Amino acid sequence: MTLPATDDRLDARQLAEAFRQFSEASEALTGAYAGLQTQVGQLTERLSVLMGALPAGVVVLDREGRVMQANRAVKAMFATSLAGVPWEAFCATHLQATETPGEWQLVSGGDTLRVTRVDAPLESGDGHIVLLTDVTEAHRMRLTAERQERLAAMGEMVAGLAHQLRTPLSAALLYTATLVQQEMGPADRERIGNRAIERLRHLEKLIRDMLLFARGEALGREPFAICELVAELAQTLEPVARAKGLAFEPDCNCGVSQVVGDRKAITGALTNLLENAVQATDAGGSIRFDAALDDGLVRFSVTDTGKGIDPALQSRLFEPFFTTRPDGTGLGLAIARGVARAHGGDIGIQSEPGRGTTFTLTLATGG
Numbered sequence: 001m002t003l004p005a006t007d008d009r010l011d012a013r014q015l016a017e018a019f020r021q022f023s024e025a026s027e028a029l030t031g032a033y034a035g036l037q038t039q040v041g042q043l044t045e046r047l048s049v050l051m052g053a054l055p056a057g058v059v060v061l062d063r064e065g066r067v068m069q070a071n072r073a074v075k076a077m078f079a080t081s082l083a084g085v086p087w088e089a090f091c092a093t094h095l096q097a098t099e100t101p102g103e104w105q106l107v108s109g110g111d112t113l114r115v116t117r118v119d120a121p122l123e124s125g126d127g128h129i130v131l132l133t134d135v136t137e138a139h140r141m142r143l144t145a146e147r148q149e150r151l152a153a154m155g156e157m158v159a160g161l162a163h164q165l166r167t168p169l170s171a172a173l174l175y176t177a178t179l180v181q182q183e184m185g186p187a188d189r190e191r192i193g194n195r196a197i198e199r200l201r202h203l204e205k206l207i208r209d210m211l212l213f214a215r216g217e218a219l220g221r222e223p224f225a226i227c228e229l230v231a232e233l234a235q236t237l238e239p240v241a242r243a244k245g246l247a248f249e250p251d252c253n254c255g256v257s258q259v260v261g262d263r264k265a266i267t268g269a270l271t272n273l274l275e276n277a278v279q280a281t282d283a284g285g286s287i288r289f290d291a292a293l294d295d296g297l298v299r300f301s302v303t304d305t306g307k308g309i310d311p312a313l314q315s316r317l318f319e320p321f322f323t324t325r326p327d328g329t330g331l332g333l334a335i336a337r338g339v340a341r342a343h344g345g346d347i348g349i350q351s352e353p354g355r356g357t358t359f360t361l362t363l364a365t366g367g
Helices: 003-053 072-078 087-094 136-156 158-179 186-215 226-243 263-280 332-342
Strands: 057-061 067-070 095-097 103-108 111-121 128-134 222-225 247-252 258-261 286-294 297-304 346-351 357-364
Touching: 057 072, 072 128, 087 095, 111 136, 158 186, 222 226, 226 247, 226 263, 226 286, 258 263, 258 357, 263 286, 263 297, 263 332, 263 357, 332 346, 332 357
Parallel strands: 247 286
Antiparallel strands: 057 067, 057 128, 095 103, 103 111, 111 128, 222 258, 286 297, 297 357, 346 357
């Protein structure tokens, strides 16, 4: 009859030992948890200090895209609290795309800022972080540098410009002086008058192109359909090409896509490329005018079957006042490059003597 008592004592000792071990483990876990809480508190404090000290704006979004946290730089940019705000909807009304891909315009407190935005998803998948950097001053410096570069180029070409202006002006003066001769008949008077007007118009175009080159940046901003612009230019240039005996083939693969920019400046740049192609191509040749989307850019291509351009001249085509035509101003391609770069793109050339030329002008679709 003593065995049950012995088993009871053993069970009691085992339970007591198990309880002791459990208590020790619980105390250890409690201590570890307290240590983790301390570390989390320290990390949170350091993160808050870091976010507050960063000059860039930091926005933390939850899984639904709502703002969980924003540092002081963000609050200063937007001049408002963003806690709980749906971020994408908020950006749609406060950030406006610019002509430079990745840069956005923000109006805050009467000031216009330019910012870049980078989104980084969290590895946990519970949201992501948005980094906003104020690049307003860098943008101003870039514009200033571009303007100084243009003005420097103009300064180097002053002598050439004086000659460009003097030639048509002298011709116009000569023609108008001839008009005062009493013995001149009506037919001769009309012919001389037309020549004077032609020289004056050339002079006006030269001055206008010079001013466009000096200004350099696109002024207006409006959205417009790419294919509508192609159709408009085709309607203007096709009769000119046909009159010279050229086939004109326009094509646009952009659907209903739009581009944001200075429509007048873009139209002028493309018109210049098309007119150059018409002048460079002999009767019986052809001109293709294509537009297509390419990774955030719209790519306009003007291809002719003309005599091509010597490689030695290709690198100089975009220099201000450089021209291979006796009646050219030498500013058309320089202006076209300025328009393209002001819209986040550029212009390039592919040409081989005897096998035609292709000019490609790109623009950022966001402006």
